[in-house]
Amino acid sequence: MFTSCYKAVFTCLFCVTTAFSVFADSPRAAYEQARQEALCAWMAMASYGDRPGLAARQELVRRGWHIDSQVQKDDKSEAKFHLARKGDDTLLAVTGTASLADIKSDLNLHSVAYGGTAGKTARKDGVRRVHAGFDHYTTTLLAAPMAARP
Numbered sequence: 547m548f549t550s551c552y553k554a555v556f557t558c559l560f561c562v563t564t565a566f567s568v569f570a571d572s573p574r575a576a577y578e579q580a581r582q583e584a585l586c587a588w589m590a591m592a593s594y595g596d597r598p599g600l601a602a603r604q605e606l607v608r609r610g611w612h613i614d615s616q617v618q619k620d621d622k623s624e625a626k627f628h629l630a631r632k633g634d635d636t637l638l639a640v641t642g643t644a645s646l647a648d649i650k651s652d653l654n655l656h657s658v659a660y661g662g663t664a665g666k667t668a669r670k671d672g673v674r675r676v677h678a679g680f681d682h683y684t685t686t687l688l689a690a691p692m693a694a695r696p
Contacts, residue, residue: 585637593628593639606630611637618686623651623679625687640687654679 592602618625626641657675
């Protein structure tokens, strides 16, 4: 079961990176783009606690990445994310909706002012707005203490 899941993930990653690499300017740029897309796919998979996520984290560690997993809990949400570092490169993967607390936070839909750049959500007063669940989740995530570089 695990081997077939691993093969399916690898096949999917290979197809996606091959398809998008044709848009690059040169063979070197195509390689770099495919490498970055594959790393991002591995990190996205590694952000979950299931067997494929564990396998992805183990593979990244085997390839020299240092992974720092964070969970920021409060009464409204549970923000989970992983930072992977290798040399000057840093990847961030944020776990999506994965628990009842996340679902409750997602359903907190009234809009609130957001201090970042929320695109074209500005109302007539010029204040950018996002849904309250997103604002709380990102505020929780951004307040997390970061470990020093290894």
